[in-house]
Amino acid sequence: MFAKAFRVKSNTAVKGSDRRKLRADVAATFPTLSAEQLSKVVPNKEELNVIKLYTHKGDAVTVYANSRNPALFEVEKTLYPTVYTLWAHPDLLPAFTTWPPVLHKLVGGADLMLPGVVVPSAGLPQIDPGTLCAITLVGNRAPVAVGVSTMSTVEMLAAGMKGKGFTVLHTYMDQLWSFGDKTCLPTILSLEGEPGTEHAEEEEQDDKSEEGKVSENSLPVDSSLPTDIGNMSLNETMEGAEVGGNEEPSEDGAAESVEEGNLDDPQVLEDSRSPQEQMDALLHQCFFHSLKCKVKKSELPLLTSTFLRNYMFSCCPKGQQIDIKKSSYKKFSKFLQLMQQQKILQVKELSKGVESIVDVDWRHVSIRSFVVPEIASSESPAQDSKGADGEQLYHPPEIIPLYGVSSKMAPLFQESGYKKGSTLSSSEVRSAVINYVKINELVEETNKNFVKVDPILCDCLLNKSEQNEISKLKWDDLLSRVCDKKMKKKKSWFLYAAFPYPKEAQSGLQSPSLSSPHNRHPVRCLDQLQPFHQVTFAGHEPIVRKGNIDPIDITIAQRSSNKKVTIIKNLELYGLDPQAVANILQQKVQASATVTTLPGTKDRAQVQIQGNQINHLAKLLLEDYQIHRKYIQGLEKAPKTGRKK
Structure with a gap:
């Protein structure tokens, strides 16, 4: 937790x-x-x-x-x-013992599996499912974790001590422990008469050799302990790097991870360092890895934000994530400043407030001597486009407006092979209309600018009041009548390109001037043809949805004490994770950001961040995510950046 x-x-x-x-x-x-x-x-x-x-x-x-x-x-x-309370009162909860190397897995968020539980000679404490329990290490009664049992003691034994035993809520060395004074784990020796002591005494009597005796300075050890672990002192057993070199505590492992039986994992060895030292090491590793394998000279100058997000994050090992605030640098700019002092790269502010990497010394000894991790070098090239935790890097979707054939318009498109429910692009709509006119020879012979209205065109395009009055239409009027009259003002940005005049109209004696703005007709969501849109994300099949795609909606709301908050909606429609956007904004503007369910929906969320952050949000969406401005609504509400007088 x-x-x-x-x-x-x-x-x-x-x-x-x-x-x-x-x-x-x-x-x-x-x-x-x-x-x-x-x-x-x-x-x-x-x-x-x-x-x-x-x-x-x-x-x-x-x-x-x-x-x-x-x-x-x-x-x-x-x-x-918490563990602080349990150290003062170690007998407060029923206690179960596990191996010292398992602690690192528990700190990482894993639950305690039954193969990792040590069964003493006196038996396990009798508990019921859902009982709150303490978890201790072999030879030390000081609890290292607090968990809730998933089954009773009888069920554990009946299952052969296999499966999940405890849901771990809090551990020594986790973030809640770090919130206190970070007291180290105390040593609380086993009491006389406890299972570990009794078993050690029995072992002494049965095996009267010097190897079976317990010295005065050693701790009582259970017989199920491997020999190399049993002879270690408590301080040595707490070091995950020194445990289990020859033998593992259990075949199945102690935590949920498949690989946790491997005690030689480099990640376990690194846990002996402080979290800040680990983050600094990860930052340096991803930095040199990206410069050596990812960044090319032709890509310079490169925005520092892009370098961090698209290059360094992609070099992050699976299961780890870069968090600048947890490092000793606190800010990425300070880290780059240090790299610049070491003459590894050069950073300049090409535009106001925006820093870019303009030069890299690939001959620098730090880059040349860096060894790419084996895990990273063995990955397939397709994984180069993946970011932290194996997530695919974001690419803006391709959005195409489509039009569905309604029952009223079906006769007009039938001769082109379309039926009710078919979805067409704007060019396909134009081709189908021109094709219908050609097949039925509806172009006037005397003036090819006009098209004769037959019964099908009459039913599809004319109002009841016009059906007895209009017998022919101009090409531009014909194509315009197919368009949605309600959307003329809203979609005026999408002009003649999709609906150019057919050659028949252009060859007429009175052909209209195509350069005139009065003869350009916007392609709109069709009135008779139902609006659809197609969204294609990189590496995925196209998705067709009914209606027009909703833009990313940005609004400013007023809260108590005259405080303003920025609310962002519809991020999921463009393949953006609301939680990821909230985290990035929170780091950039240093303000509180929350993600809540969008009212009236079940699978949609909205991001709320304190203050008017539209300027930062515009930069994130337009520059970093490269989403077109026409799909973003509310950027005009950004605060003015002029100096206050």
Whole structure:
């Protein structure tokens, strides 16, 4: 739940009445707590804050912090203790033991699988499904995770200790732990008489050799431990890089990942570094990888934002994601400034406020000595167009207006092979109309600018009041009558190109001037022909939808205290992920952004970000995503950028 960074909504002190209510709720949830222990979890007078936050998945969580450290967190009106609280009260919850290397998987967001649970000689604690439990490491009673059991103890044993055992909610070294003072995992030795100690004593009696004895400085070890792990000290077992070189704890692994049995995974080895150091290393790796394998000299100058999004993100290993804020640089511009000081590249501000990479020294020793990771070099060329987490890089869709043949217009298009329900492009509509006139020889012999109106043209194109008065139509009037009269003003931007005059009209004695604006007729969604549109995304089959495509709608709304918010709708119609757009905007403008369900829909979402951010949004949509301006509505509401007097 807290594997990734969360967003804090509020942080306030707990009132006296709320403190008393919280103490009563804690006492009811954890009845084993004594009055003295309860006063330590929920102090009477010491500082106690309530923090409301949203996880990376959007879950609302309430956290109660005691002396800065999170003590409890509440999800859907259920209280859970944090590892800080469990270290002070290790017997608060039923405890299950796992192998030290599994901790790294749990911190990464995996759940605890039953093959990773150590079964002591005294047996497992008796629990029911849905029981809140603590997870500890071999040789240390200090809990490292809090989880909810998915089955009872009897069901676990009946299943042969296979399958998912616990849904992990919070772990040592996750983001909730980092929100406190980041106290390291304490060492709480097993009590006398506990399963580990008893088994060690039995082993001593059965095997009277020196190899089977437990020294005074070593910890009690379960017999199921591999020899190399059993002889390690607690500090050594906490290092994932030093565990399991010769033997794995279980054949099936301990977490949900298929590969988690492989304890030599480089990602596990790197976990010994701090998160900031890991992000710095990832940033450098993706930077040099993109310069060595992706960027070409012909592509310079290159926008720094494009370089980050289209090149560095695509070099990011699967399962990892670049987050500049989690690095020591905090801003991408500072990172590039350092690279420029090392004379690896040169960055200039070609236009006001927009930086571009104008030169790269590919002979620099840092680039030449960089070794491309084996995983990246073994990927197929088709994966070069993929971004972080294997997602395909965005390409703007191709949008084509289409027209569906209605029952009223079907006779006019029947001779061209179209029937009711067929969808046509504008050029196909024009060809079908001209083809009908040719087949039925409706062009006037004396003046080829006119077309005689037969019964089918009369029924399809003329109003009832005109049917007894009009016997012929000009070519431009004929094609214009096929068009939607309601859309003449709205679609005037799409002109003569799709409906040029036929050669018959151009060869007439009184052929109209094609350059005159009065003789240009817009191709519109047809009145009699139903409007459709075709959207084609890169690498996918075309999608045909009824009606005109809705533009990306940008509006400014007023909230309480005269605050403005920018609301963006219809991003999904253009293949854009609302959550991804919200994350990018949030990083660019440093303002809170949320994604909510669009009212009246089930599968559509809208992005809301604080302030009038249309200028930043226009740059993102027009320049980065390269969406045509005609498909964006509301850009004119952008704030003026002039200096304030």
